[in-house]
Amino acid sequence: MESTEQTARRDLIRICHLMYERSYVVSSDGNVSLRLDDGRILATPTMTCKGRMTEDLIAVTDLEGKSLNDRKASSELAMHLLIYRERSDVKAVCHAHPPHGTAFAVAGLAIDQPILSEVILTLGCVPLASYGTPSTNELTDAMQPLVKHHNALLMANHGAVAYGSDLWQAWDRLETLEHTAKIAILSRVLGGSRNLPADAIEKLINVREAAGYLGESARCQACGYLHETQLSCPSGDRPSVRAADVANGASKISLTREELVELLSQAVNGHDVR
Ligand code: 13P
DSSP: OOOHHHHHHHHHHHHHHHHHHTTSOOTTOOEEEEEOTTSOEEEOBTTOOGGGOOGGGOEEEOTTOOBOSSSOBOTTHHHHHHHHHHOTTOOEEEEEOOHHHHHHHHHTBOBOOOOOHHHHHHTOOBOEEOOOOTTSHHHHHHHHHHHTTOSEEEETTTEEEEEESSHHHHHHHHHHHHHHHHHHHHHHHTTOOOOOOHHHHHHHHHHHHHHTSSOGGGGGGGTTTSGGGTOOOTTOOOOSBOHHHHHTTOSOOOOOHHHHHHHHHHHTTTOOOO
């Protein structure tokens, strides 16, 4: 019978191939990892095409990132380790550059509008972490406050990451993220999307909690959906331009106080107006 580690290695390769076949990555983009029960991390090696991944290429590290075999793990391993540190429930992480999700990240938009009931049930809001240079602390620092409260993140001008209790859940969440972004963009082409009303969203949140799809700790994921009803977001991160404003072609955008001050500062030739 196949051991847990053998199954994990096989699934990791299947997900790498799926990522490449679906064009969620090209060339050597993206990285995938999982945490084994003994704490070891299996990760894709750096600079390797996910379409050509084989089991013998898998890197093994400890939770501090120390290499335990002769493969050099992804340059983004620190991002994976951050997620494992912040979320004891997470056992797998998938990072890719799926075109529609990444288009949101490039446009400076979170995927946080309540346009699809199934997405509220299974994924919740996907916030946008501000830009940080890949493979540096800038990236992990930008992501850190968001990781606890969300199951997938967009990384500004970079891509997307999703995580879950096993590889398939991490993959499913990445797939849902990309599918949602695609539908949001297509609905714009058809004239704009219509958000679900607040009472429908509350019902969905109750259903997802009763069914155990997402726990109460994820309630903050409603921040983008229920911002009118003032559910607080412990991550403190609110996207500055709401996807619905863009999706509906509205000229109105919302800014936080800090962003407004920043804009005014720029408008008066760099003078600080704070
Ligand atoms: P690695 O090849 O080091 O995993 O980096 C790929 C990537 O997508 C960086 O964002």
